[in-house]
Amino acid sequence: MSGKSSDTFSFISKRAVKSLSCENVLLEFFAKTAANPFNAETNPSGIINMGTSENKLVMDILNERFSKISLGNLPNQLMQYNDMHGTASFRSALAAFLTRYMKPVSPIDKDNLFVFNGCGSVIEMLGFAICDDGDCVLIPAPYYGAFQTDLATRMGCDVYSIELTHAVKAEYGETVPFELSIGRMEQAYKSAKSAGLNVRAIILANPNNPLGNVYTKAQLLSYLKFADKYKLHFILDEIYFLSIYDPDVSMTTGLSLSGAIDPNLLHIVWGFSKDFAVSGFRTGLVHTVNSELASVLFSSGYFQSVPTIAQYVLQCIVEDFDWLDTVYFPTNQERLRKANNYVCSELDELGVQCLPSVGGLYVWVDFREFVQPLNKEGEMKLMERFLENGVYITAGLAFQAPEFGWFRIIFSVNDIQLKPGVQRIKKVLSEVKGKNTHVDNPRKNHGSEAEENLDDLVVKLQNQISSSDWLTHNTADKWVKDNPTLASKFLEEKNRK
DSSP states (O other), X not given: OXXXXXXXXXXXXXXXXXXXXXXXHHHHHHHHHHTSBXXXXXXXXXXXXXXXXXXXXXXXXXXXXXXXXXXXXXXXXXXXXXXXXOOHHHHHHHHXXXXXXXXXXXXXXXXXXXEESSHHHHHHHHHHHHXXXXXXXXXXXXXXXXHHHHHHTTTOOEEEEEEOOSSOOGGGTOOSTTOOOHHHHHHHHHHHHHTTOOEEEEEEESSOTTTXXXXXXXXXXXXHHHHHHTTOEEEEEOTTTTOBOOTTOOOXXXXXXXXXXXXXXXXXXXXXXXXXXXXXXXXXXXXXXXHHHHHHHHHHTTTSOOOHHHHHHHHHHHTOHHHIIIIIHHHHHXXXXXXHXXXXXXXXXXXXXXXXXXXXXXXXXXXXXXXXXSSHHHHHHHHHHHHHTTEEOEEGGGGTOSSTTEEEEEOOSOHHHHHXXXXXXXXXXXXXXXXXXXXXXGGGTOOOHHHHHHHHHHHHHHHHHTSXXXXXHOOHHHHHHHOHHHHHHXXXXXXXX
């Protein structure tokens, strides 16, 4: 609320004032970028947007396909009131489309689909239907920052993070950074309950945003069983499921699984913003077989319906399987793969680590050595510095990241912006590195396993100490017990000196 107290507002309700207190860094920086947008001819010094998750790589083939759709013969009934949760013809087309590409256990029924004006509206309505004020939703963090906005701004739902970190926990069976293990889910659930929170649901994005990974079939089954165990709604956001650009990776969709969870608890979210690069069309949907939830969604369509002309245009697209299979999807995936490789290879020249990704429009990048101090203030300062140098990328604070120093870079920008955008990022990093040579990451100058682990440990400790009760639960003796190999190497090095 820009520092204003609730007493400052005399013309609006208390609930409206409360909604203004919900911080959204993504919207804040999007507005700053939109106020001075890059244009190669008229504003070359403007800001290149590599922070907003939009796909600008396929505008040419989309425009070509849209040009073949005639609006001159628009059915008369589309110019009148229709089903507010999606026209029958559009939902029928979507059912056939999703059945083809999601490969569900059984064909999708159009009556289980509810179309709203964007996936943000879908998430908000699910929060409204599932949670009472103050109820809690578990989300693996880092997570798409707008989830919190969607759930909290008007619906009053709390979000509780399942904290994922670069440092793996062997006791949870983790083998890769930022792995979502059942151990972490159990810990978060029990902590939320201990704090007096009523946990109602889990939200999981697959492919993950901002990490870019895809969950395996075994992982998804274990997550669904966990939700079923505690009778939690499981909201699976698959908005990027057709934007997987690694040819060796295939994705298991939620509807292709059965038997792991009560079907009434599983709800699938998808939309056109990412896979079809038309975020301006504001069209998303949810699939559910829960009849009680369906009743709420049906009545809510009145407030969040999609214009029928947008539904008509999108219906023409999803019905054209030949164009989708031979032109659109192959071209989109190849361009995403090429753009991702370019960004990662350019950053690699500076010794910057990108988390391996296979899907989505983004890459999760380790800027810990460039963030000084390594906290929220340091992240914001670096993000502002990028903006001052003509490029917008997003700090981990916008994704509630448990570790400081990680950024998300959107690579699905057109060629005119991609290369200068990356060069502006590299310029800032080189300048920061030159002025702060004492913070060079020892992992890039030394090769010992002990030094690498110690570096990660320091980052982990800095983040954990920021919570008030950390020191009471983590003593030196406990660290030695939990890390015998590293402790032994540390003591050997100490005695040698």
